[in-house]
Amino acid sequence: MVKTPIYLDCQATTPLDGLVLDAMLPYLTDHFGNPHSSTHSFGWRAEGALDAAREQVSKVIVASSDEIYFTSGASETNNMVIKGVMELWGKKRPKLVTVATEHKCVLESAFYCAAHGYQLEVLPVEANGILDLDRISDAVDDQTALISVMAVNNEIGVIQPLEEIGKIAKAKGALFHSDAAQAFGKIPLDMDALKLDFLSISGHKIYGPKGVGALYKRAGRSTAMAPFFSGGGQENGIRSGTQAPALVAGLGKAAEIADNELDCEANRTYALANRFKKVLFEGLDGLLFNGDENKRWPGNLNLSFPGIDGDLLLANIRELAVSSGAACASAVSGPSYVLQAIGRSEAEAKSSLRIGFGRFTTEEEVDFAAAKLVYAVSELGGIKP
Amino acid sequence: MNKPIYMDYNATSPIRPAVIDIVSKTMAEVGNPSSVHAAGRKARSIVEESRAKVAALTGARPRDIMFCSGGTEAGNTVIKGSGAKSLIVSAIEHDCVRAPAKAAEAAGLPVFKLSVGESGTVSLEALRNLLKIAPAPALVAVMYANNEMGAVQPIAAISEIAKEFGALVYSDAVQAAGKLPIDVMALGTNYLTLSAHKIGGPQGIGAIVLSPTAPLQPHVVGGGQELGRRSGTENVAGIAGFGEAAMEALVQLGDVERLKRFRDRLEDELRQHANDLVVIGEGAERLVNTSCIAIPDVKGETQVMHFDLAGICVSSGAACSSGKVKVSHVLDAMGYDASIANSSIRVSLGYGTNEADIDAFIGAWKKLYDRTAGR
Numbered sequence: 188m189v190k191t192p193i194y195l196d197c198q199a200t201t202p203l204d205g206l207v208l209d210a211m212l213p214y215l216t217d218h219f220g221n222p223h224s225s226t227h228s229f230g231w232r233a234e235g236a237l238d239a240a241r242e243q244v245s246k247v248i249v250a251s252s253d254e255i256y257f258t259s260g261a262s263e264t265n266n267m268v269i270k271g272v273m274e275l276w277g278k279k280r281p282k283l284v285t286v287a288t289e290h291k292c293v294l295e296s297a298f299y300c301a302a303h304g305y306q307l308e309v310l311p312v313e314a315n316g317i318l319d320l321d322r323i324s325d326a327v328d329d330q331t332a333l334i335s336v337m338a339v340n341n342e343i344g345v346i347q348p349l350e351e352i353g354k355i356a357k358a359k360g361a362l363f364h365s366d367a368a369q370a371f372g373k374i375p376l377d378m379d380a381l382k383l384d385f386l387s388i389s390g391h392k393i394y395g396p397k398g399v400g401a402l403y404k405r406a407g408r409s410t411a412m413a414p415f416f417s418g419g420g421q422e423n424g425i426r427s428g429t430q431a432p433a434l435v436a437g438l439g440k441a442a443e444i445a446d447n448e449l450d451c452e453a454n455r456t457y458a459l460a461n462r463f464k465k466v467l468f469e470g471l472d473g474l475l476f477n478g479d480e481n482k483r484w485p486g487n488l489n490l491s492f493p494g495i496d497g498d499l500l501l502a503n504i505r506e507l508a509v510s511s512g513a514a515c516a517s518a519v520s521g522p523s524y525v526l527q528a529i530g531r532s533e534a535e536a537k538s539s540l541r542i543g544f545g546r547f548t549t550e551e552e553v554d555f556a557a558a559k560l561v562y563a564v565s566e567l568g569g570i571k572p
Numbered sequence: 573m574n575k576p577i578y579m580d581y582n583a584t585s586p587i588r589p590a591v592i593d594i595v596s597k598t599m600a601e602v603g604n605p606s607s608v609h610a611a612g613r614k615a616r617s618i619v620e621e622s623r624a625k626v627a628a629l630t631g632a633r634p635r636d637i638m639f640c641s642g643g644t645e646a647g648n649t650v651i652k653g654s655g656a657k658s659l660i661v662s663a664i665e666h667d668c669v670r671a672p673a674k675a676a677e678a679a680g681l682p683v684f685k686l687s688v689g690e691s692g693t694v695s696l697e698a699l700r701n702l703l704k705i706a707p708a709p710a711l712v713a714v715m716y717a718n719n720e721m722g723a724v725q726p727i728a729a730i731s732e733i734a735k736e737f738g739a740l741v742y743s744d745a746v747q748a749a750g751k752l753p754i755d756v757m758a759l760g761t762n763y764l765t766l767s768a769h770k771i772g773g774p775q776g777i778g779a780i781v782l783s784p785t786a787p788l789q790p791h792v793v794g795g796g797q798e799l800g801r802r803s804g805t806e807n808v809a810g811i812a813g814f815g816e817a818a819m820e821a822l823v824q825l826g827d828v829e830r831l832k833r834f835r836d837r838l839e840d841e842l843r844q845h846a847n848d849l850v851v852i853g854e855g856a857e858r859l860v861n862t863s864c865i866a867i868p869d870v871k872g873e874t875q876v877m878h879f880d881l882a883g884i885c886v887s888s889g890a891a892c893s894s895g896k897v898k899v900s901h902v903l904d905a906m907g908y909d910a911s912i913a914n915s916s917i918r919v920s921l922g923y924g925t926n927e928a929d930i931d932a933f934i935g936a937w938k939k940l941y942d943r944t945a946g947r
Binding site for chain 1: 595
């Protein structure tokens with residue numbers, strides 16, 4: 188018998204890997220120093236944790252360790268890049284291009300820039316959730332300072348064509364940023380191959396701790412940005428504040444594990460998702476699949492159950508920890524803007540669930556969840572297309 | 573070799589054992605506090621319980637506590653987000669206040685420097701004069717207690733004057749917490765900032781304590797967490813540790829007499845040994861755990877190295893800038909020239925400090941003095 192509740196919300200957050208906790212504990216106990224204390228061994232030890240984690244994180248994205256900066260999480264990193272780049276480069280090139288299905292923290296940062304006088308173009312996506320390349324090619328011009336396109340969508344899991352967008356960015360001389368909170372450590376990301384200048388990374392989406400993330404910032408003057416927090420001048424002056432060695436060590440370890448397990452975990456997740464999908468689509472007529480079926484991270488399934496109230500459905504599947512959208516305070520009520528951006532009606536969007544499989548999800552859990560969901564939908568009268 | 577003696581609590585404090593337990597226990601729990609399922613609600617309840625504890629430390633309402641990544645983010649957020657028409661910033665603020673104030677000035681906001689006397693305390697008369705000329709409403713930023721030499725500032729009196737001019741008051745209480753009682757109602761602050769790792773909590777978590785009416789533009793925008801004031805998934809384990817540390821900090825207020833006795837004995841014995849000893853901020857009310865002392869013309873780095881070899885960890889200034897060779901802006905503001913400012917070290921004590929540590933420090937210091945001073 189499976190143990191309930193079953194955690195199937197791996198886009199909201201992931202359970203901490205035990206190996207990660209082991210890597211963190213020494214920095215909570217004996218090596219508690221301030222990594223910026225340069226006058227004694229407690230400081231040096233703590234600084235060592237930062238250096239080691241920089242190596243671990245950079246390896247995952249084929250970058251150099253001095254291109255990694257630690258932050259409090261992907262929200263901070265996204266704010267930092269978008270506001271910091273526009274503040275520094277926006278006078279010369281006032282335009283910012285992003286996408287309607289980005290995470291709230293990217294969109295809100297972009298709106299902040301628009302409110303401060305910069306030009307903002309928010310591109311729509313196609314019905315499969317993926318950006319049309321002609322559209323972005325038309326939008327980006329020699330006035331564009333920054334393009335921000337997320338790697339894997341947090342609600343519908345689709346993967347954007349970063350490599351092609353990177354080429355467009357370079358051809359027009361624009362800087363290129365990607366929010367990879369849902370992609371880092373899950374799909375291969377090579378900074379040079381993708382021609383990325385900035386990448387946002389989150390710890391707690393890859394079985395690491397909450398409260399830590401990273402920024403990849405390509406070395407060189409062209410990627411200079413205004414600091415987001417100023418003060419003691421830590422992280423090369425672009426992100427002041429005492430770093431948290433325990434959290435950073437946790438991110439480093441989580442990155443290392445994710446990198447080592449990348450292929451194997453992708454295959455395993457793909458198999459779990461297929462197993463789940465098969466039961467659902469065989470059991471429920473009229474079920475809608477959100478986002479491209481192939482160009483996606485398989486650990487994310489977003490399904491619409493037309494005619495079923497999403498909140499009521501959630502209430503009937505208490506054994507399953509799934510969500511009706513992004514786990515953000517402001518997104519709790521109201522239909523998903525991401526689902527509406529791919530053409531779902533308000534009613535369809537409200538009838539949707541996001542199901543996230545992860546490293547610790549078992550086949551038994553998937554089977555139980557699929558059966559439970561089919562049963563609950565039938566109990567509620569079934570899908571009414 | 574013996575375990576090194578840690579006397580750099582103002583840089584960071586060892587985490588208290590009870591905090592470590594709670595942090596690691598919370599780490600093992602899954603759940604995003606914004607998720608509506610049981611795992612999310614559990615995480616939410618941890619965050620809210622801790623919020624109440626941090627509120628208790630400061631006499632605030634829980635809903636007026638805004639968690640963020642630490643003291644630096646908190647300082648930046650207040651300076652950039654109060655909406656004030658001018659800034660009055662004390663000369664001895666931490667860089668996390670000075671640097672964003674400087675950036676605001678570069679962007680066109682009038683910024684005024686509030687000077688301190690030689691004891692390191694701000695002048696209320698100077699404040700009044702600045703408030704007369706600063707475009708209203710001004711934001712007055714004066715830290716509760718200084719990190720380098722410990723001078724405690726008259727925040728309640730500052731607030732009283734500021735209110736006459738309709739100004740907002742911000743006090744960085746990162747170093748004061750756990751050493752001085754904090755009651756935001758009595759202090760009259762609109763913003764007060766805290767850092768967990770200075771009070772025995774984990775690094776990477778801090779807070780702004782707002783007054784019920786304080787305006788605040790968010791610095792990190794996005795999902796709208798923390799009542800829209802600070803977006804980003806909450807650092808649940810860090811917040812849990814902060815809450816526990818806040819409770820311990822309240823208890824620690826009962827320990828200040830012990831620390832004061834240690835600190836005073838330390839300074840007395842050094843003074844008896846060397847009549848040219850300079851105790852920075854001696855004339856001010858100081859944090860009981862902090863001693864900033866100079867041996868004229870003996871470089872701070874030389875002293876710090878000597879103590880390191882003796883197995884004692886001290887610092888030659890604030891931790892964030894301790895890698896750089898430059899005169900401390902704090903000592904400079906107090907009127908010390910380079911011969912003193914570059915010859916000072918900071919000794920800061922905490923809950924783990926004992927009598928033997930003080931003896932060891934005094935012994936090592938005397939050895940250093942005899943070898944280096946007066947040459």
